[in-house]
Amino acid sequence: MFPERETALKPFNEGTIVANEIESVSEIISTNLPPIPKMKKSSGDRIKLLNSQLASAEPWIIGTYESIMVSEHLKTKKFESKNRIILILVDSSIEIAFKDYLTYKVPTHYSNTKLTSIFEKRHLVVAEVKNHCGSLIKPAEWTQLSYFYGLRCDLTHKRSSAGISNADINKFIKLGKRIHSQLLGIKYPKNDE
Numbered sequence: 001m002f003p004e005r006e007t008a009l010k011p012f013n014e015g016t017i018v019a020n021e022i023e024s025v026s027e028i029i030s031t032n033l034p035p036i037p038k039m040k041k042s043s044g045d046r047i048k049l050l051n052s053q054l055a056s057a058e059p060w061i062i063g064t065y066e067s068i069m070v071s072e073h074l075k076t077k078k079f080e081s082k083n084r085i086i087l088i089l090v091d092s093s094i095e096i097a098f099k100d101y102l103t104y105k106v107p108t109h110y111s112n113t114k115l116t117s118i119f120e121k122r123h124l125v126v127a128e129v130k131n132h133c134g135s136l137i138k139p140a141e142w143t144q145l146s147y148f149y150g151l152r153c154d155l156t157h158k159r160s161s162a163g164i165s166n167a168d169i170n171k172f173i174k175l176g177k178r179i180h181s182q183l184l185g186i187k188y189p190k191n192d193e
Contacts, residue, residue: 043189044069050187058184060100065186067093071173075166083164084155091152091174094145095119098129101183106132122149129183136182141175148172 022028041049047065048055055062071086079085097117100111110118118124126142137145151164180186 031077043072046189050159054185058104060104060182062095063184064180064184068173068177083169084117086169087152087164087172089154090172091149094179095125097180097183098125102128105183133183137179141178144175173176
């Protein structure tokens with residue numbers, strides 16, 4: 001297994017072991033071993049891999065799927081307000097997906113001024129996306145989007161200390177993924193659903 005053992009170690013078959021005290025860990029000579037390979041890719045790595053070609057052609061989508069990556073990472077942490085942060089993050093990613101959809105996916109050209117005026121009010125954004133997306137987003141999904149947007153508004157403007165359940169966060173992340181996929185073609189691993 002180790003050929004140098006025959007020449008470097010075998011000749012020394014006698015002697016005593018000397019124990020030396022090390023005052024600092026920094027005295028230990030470090031080895032340059034390669035990093036231990038991951039047995040399973042992280043969810044974030046799988047999302048990046050699934051979207052690498054799309055991200056190369058349409059770089060504006062990267063922030064949208066990275067918002068989901070950050071949200072899923074935050075779910076594993078022990079922050080008291082993590083669900084509030086995730087709710088705001090996922091809602092923002094959906095709003096960005098709406099803007100990217102209107103900017104890059106629909107045949108209508110919107111000036112920056114027009115986009116700015118649409119995005120001043122959420123109901124105008126929803127109406128404009130509905131006008132172009134047809135049945136890409138189902139009526140039940142619009143209802144869910146409205147519910148979660150209402151929660152986000154409450155948490156941001158009214159009840160900043162109000163809690164949101166883990167079950168609602170999981171549903172909202174799944175909804176965000178569906179919206180991203182339907183409007184922008186972003187892919188997410190099936191087993192993450």
